[in-house]
Amino acid sequence: MTSKTVAQLLSQDETLQDVSVKGWVRTFRANRFIALNDGSTINNIQCVVDFENFDEALLKRVTTGAAIHVTGELVESQGKGQSVEIVVKTLEVLGDSDPETYPIQPKKHSFEFLRENAHLRTRTNTFSAVMRLRSSLSFAVHKYFNENGFNYMHTPIITGSDAEGAGEMFKVSNLDAKNPPLNEDGSVNYKEDFFGKETNLTVSGQLEAETYAMSLGKVYTFGPTFRAENSNTTRHLAEFWMIEPEVAFMDLDGNMDLAENFMKSVLSYVLEKNKEDLEFLEGRLLQEEKTKPQAERSAMSLIEKIKFVVDNNFKRVSYTEAIDILRNSKPNKKKKFNYIIEEWGADLQSEHERFLVEKHFKCPVILFDYPANIKAFYMRLNEPDHEGRETVRAMDILFPGIGEMVGGSQREERLDVLKEKMKALDIDEKELWWYLDLRKYGTAVHSGFGLGFERLVMFATGMGNIRDVIPYPRTPQNAEF
Template identity: 90%
Template sequence: MNSKTVAELLSQDVTLQDVTVKGWVRTFRANRFIALNDGSTINNIQCVVDFENFDEALLKRVTTGAAIHITGELVESQGKGQSVEIVVKTLEILGDSDPETYPIQPKKHSFEFLRENAHLRTRTNTFSAVMRLRSSLSFAIHKYFNENGFYYMHTPIVTASDAEGAGETFKVTNLDIKNPPLNEDGSVNYKEDFFGKETNLTVSGQLEAESYAMSLGKVYTFGPTFRAENSNTTRHLSEFWMIEPEVAFMDLAGNMDLAEDFMKSVLSYILDNNRDDLEFLDKRLLDEDKTKPQAERSDMSLIEKIKFVVDNNFKRVSYTEAIDILRNCKPNKKKKFKYIIEEWGADLQSEHERFLVEKHFKCPVILFDYPANIKAFYMRLNEDGKTVRAMDILFPGIGEMVGGSQREERLDVLKEKMKALDISEEELWWYLDLRKYGTAVHSGFGLGFERLVMFATGMGNIRDVIPYPRTPQNAEF
């Protein structure tokens, strides 16, 4: 008899049939009711044991966390909370669990405790729901691009470039750290390193993706990126995943269209396919909100936030207009903002972005045409000489979700910008070549995948939406 998943069994209309299922024990009540879960759904299936038909020594091994194999008859449930249950005929222990030391007991655990036990935390409802949603979002991303004519490319993880120009990179070397080869001036001689030059883990696949877009038309990357930023906030990871599409012959307006359609598509997918997990996380957030002061409570539930994005047109607003709105709004005039907006050129913070989305426009917002001096070198300079064709998409509860731009396709302008920022032409010779040979308008954007998962699950700490978080002083597991 083929084993069924718990999700399959709970969706069965036909009862009074023999079934077999394998999973992990969540609870065993009164030596009679086993709550079994196999990760296929947030819901457990109840397995009813007749104590007299089983050896007492065997039943003592049915403890929380144990892996078991059950066969029995699927029947209509006599109790509340489930439509069907299994009347157990045979029970096999596949793997014992020590009840004295098993850390994931059927009680409430702090998220910090669960991070310390990240290898077991998906045995809880919250983390199993988060990781199923993460998986569904990944699938929805690939599905969207595949259905819209994009080619998936794998950009290098080891690279000699720093796309953001921030210098916060992890170095890659096989030199003897204690006794590296030196140049005459005492600096490290990287010509003797494995790659013959300084290399680092990538911070972005964008530049390489641009080169492929300029021959394949529409490409996207979806891979790991690394930032050596010494930040221990709830929104920063040292290793995270990025989605970065690049499209030839597309201007900023087309880029905004693409990003809006993309975001609505992937979020619609989980509304349609992950309802049980979303409803569980929605209730978890509602319960958590009740413990907060009134002023800190959310105006929308988790599912309402997702529908807020899916159902509303994104409002497109220039940076200049946004600054005027913020400068004249009540929170700014009454100094309620932590960062007061005083003049054009300010780098917007999350509190400003959320005000625009949640209070002023009451819909997702796309800001565009940012000051050149707060954006990256590769963004196309506008005719005013002071702004660039950049865009950021702002969501409720989280602020910036997507950042992108029309790329600078003019060789002379790009060279001037690189010179002003002391970016080596020699290192990016190949990037400049794209502007020499068949240059054209092209655009793209970047989306931090973990930030999307945070939004879709309502989790407040980015370390809780990636299987094994990498942060300063933390590379456990």
């Protein structure tokens, strides 16, 4: 008899049939009712045991966390909460299970405790739902780009360039840490290192993706990236995943069109495919909201927030217009913002971004044409405005509850301008000679954006800490598992 998943059995129209299922015990009540889950759905299937037909020693091994194989008859449920249940004919405990030490007992656990037991936390409803949503979002990303003519590119994880220019990178070396070869001036001689130069773990695949876009037209990366930022906030990881499309012959307007369409597509996919998981997570959030002061409660439920993005057109607003709106807003005038907006050139914080989305425009917002001095060197420089202020063709997409979700730009395709910007920022042309070559040989307008995948998963699940949306978080002083 072929085993079926719990999801398959719960969706069956036909009852009174012999079935086989394997999974893990969530609870075993009154020596009669087993709640069984195999990870295929948020829901358990109830297995009804007549204890007189089974050895008492066997039933004692059916404890929370035990893996079991059940066969029996699928019948209409006599109790509440499920449409079908299994009347058990045979029961096999598949491995050892120690009920005294098993940490994921059927009670409420703190997220901090579950992070300490991250290898088992997907046995809980919350984390099984989160990780199923993460999987669906991953598939939706690939599905969207595949259906829209993009080529998937695996950019290097080990790199000699710093795409962000922030310098917060993990070094890659096989030199003897206690006795490295030195130059005459006492510095480390990286010419004797494995790659013959100083190398790091990548913070972005963008620059390499640009090279492929300028021959394949439309490419995207979706892979791990790393940042050695010593930050212990709920929004930072040292290892995270980035989605980065790059498109030749596309300007900033096309980039904004692409990003909006992409975000709506992947979120629509999980609304359709992960309905039960979303409903469970929404219920969890609603209970959590009740414990907060009224002023701190979210105006939208989880599913409403996702539909807010899917169903609304994104409002496009220049940075300059946004600054005027924020400067004249009530929270700013009454000094309710933690960061008061006083003048053009300010770097916007999450509180400002959420105000624009949730209070002022009441829809997702795309801000564009940012001040040049707060953005990266590779973004295309605009002509100075009437006040002589320099901006670049950058854009950020702002979502409710989270602020910035996507950051992108039209890339600087003019060789002379790019060289001047690199010189001003003390970026060595020799390190990026290949990137400059793109501006020599067949240069053209091109654009792209970056999306931190974990931030997208946070938005879609309502989880408040980025460490709870990745299987094994890597943070300062923590590389467990």
